[in-house]
Amino acid sequence: MSQKQMQVTFPLNRAFTFVESGPVLLISTIDHGKSNMMTVSCHASMGFEPTLGICLGPWNYSYHALRESGECVVGIPGADLLEKVVDIGNCSGEDEDKFARFGLTALPAHDVAASLIGECVYNLECRVINRALEPEFNFFVLRGVRAWKNPSPKDGRTFHAVGDGTFIIDGEVVNLRHRMTKWQDCI
């Protein structure tokens, strides 16, 4: 598959659905021209724009690139990438090229310098819009500016970190749209 076909555009105003369920994320940054990525499981959907918050601190190599560039790509990996994503979270981009080591494809983004991650189910190009909680809580608020979808992911199920070294893969999907009486305009 050509790089171009690995990610196709997705409506930005529906991209909040990428993260609301709380999947483990890959955060792609660029540091002195080199693409890097890290694993983040502490984050929140904060609005439809989309707005999201992610926790990462100075002990993460990517922190400095995110802080200095003010940009990143948020990738949502599928369950086929579970072991790779855990390993990505257990090594540092300071020491190696993670895209090369893990056989993932860095694709050019449109609005930010950081790379899309070709194999992810979704990618969201983001800019940092607020750092008020960063000194105390290592919390960056991001605004999504362009959204991408993998038209044929190996496994479209995402996965979630419990925080104890176990991970939960998406199970049954239940459609309760008919019960969302108060929120019909949002869904």
Add this chain to the structure above:
Amino acid sequence: MSQKQMQVTFPLNRAFTFVESGPVLLISTIDHGKSNMMTVSCHASMGFEPTLGICLGPWNYSYHALRESGECVVGIPGADLLEKVVDIGNCSGEDEDKFARFGLTALPAHDVAASLIGECVYNLECRVINRALEPEFNFFVLRGVRAWKNPSPKDGRTFHAVGDGTFIIDGEVVNLRHRMTKWQDCI
């Protein structure tokens, strides 16, 4: 089962695992002496203390109780409660007693005035510790002060909101503790 047996104490320093996977939450507050609850799917684990962030705005009836009391209980419902939790998110405590309507048990908490939700898999008593992002992003930072666990939940699986009216129930759990080489002290 007596009320006392519905929730037993749980180690506070492991309570960050209640929310890191991004399950849909019930937020229990007390308003003029009346217990209420609402459904929240936009939230983040922010630290081991535990610290967490939740989004709710002035359009939510519970917002005012949370803002004025500075306290709440975060309940983590199991999959047996999925339809009830969705319905709780589609009506207002201004109009009715949700505990009575949905047949859920309000149990006394230890450190806050809000009620534990007996049927939830977990409950976390919380205090609001930061509101810097509340005016712009409707984001409250909470600190957990006491944690509870249901020793025999009907269904221990949690569920996640996609944001489009569909919900994902926890599927397969994968233990990758052996790969968490960098984070052995945390898991």
